[in-house]
Amino acid sequence: MAPIYKLKFFDYMGVAEPIRYLFAYGGIKYENIIIKKNVDWPRIQNTVPFGKLPVLEVDNKVLHQSTAICRYLGKLVGLLPSDDLVAAELDALVASTFDFGARVHQWYHEEDVSCKHQDEKELETVVFPRYLNEFEDIIHQKGGYLGGKQLTWADFYFVGILESVQGMWSKDFLQQYPYITQLFKNVHALPTIKSYIATRPNYKY
CATH class of the missing domain: 3.40.30.10 (Glutaredoxin)
Structure with a gap:
């Protein structure tokens, strides 16, 4: 059952x-x-x-x-690779995805106006480029997904968190990242x- x-x-x-x-x-x-x-x-x-x-x-x-x-x-x-090392690499990428989302979540709920403005500037100039550039390179080098050329559970985590970030940030931040954008499209295209x-x-x- x-x-x-x-x-x-x-x-x-x-x-x-x-x-x-x-x-x-x-x-x-x-x-x-x-x-x-x-x-x-x-x-x-x-x-x-x-x-x-x-x-x-x-x-x-x-x-x-x-x-x-x-x-x-x-x-x-x-969607969990049988290779323990590959699985561990995905765990690390998912943890980094969580860290990125949590950082944006912290900014979104900041009530102090001056702190929020400072946080936003840091997100825009440091945090977003650092995380997104690295994810873009990883997806490119591995062949289209976080784990290589095949879909894994990590891709769902990545797309889900970035969608949440899009909702909070309310600005288009993926336009300059074609490999991340394509991964989004691939996941969303699944029936x-x-x-x-x-x-x-x-x-x-």
Whole structure:
């Protein structure tokens, strides 16, 4: 009997979108439970590991941390390389993707106007070029995807997080990165992903 999956996250793309992509890709049924920050979260926060979302309930077990959840799903849908070294390289790239998204998320939620302006300048002149140039080179050198010439779970994580960043940044930052752009197009062109995108809720970012 197939496990019962329940994904809990806020009404955003964020670090949950790669998880939703992998469910869609694998045609795996799950319950997408939306947690309302001002209504549900105060009651739920102390019931999840380390007080953070997303969490994925797999029957009676609870997984936390988006990267670990995606790696688990990646194996389920056949997108985890069997070579341990290659798999570890993907883990590192996913961790760097998370770091990039978290840095933008920090800026987005900064309430001090002067600090936010300073952060934005640093993102635009240092952080974005550093991360995106490196990812562009990696995708180019490896043959179109983060793991080489074949799609892996890391590509879903990468695309999902960058979509969230696009929502927060509200500026076109991919135009000068043709290999990243092509990877986006390849992922979005997958029939299951195209179908998911056509019907997904209008998440804020």
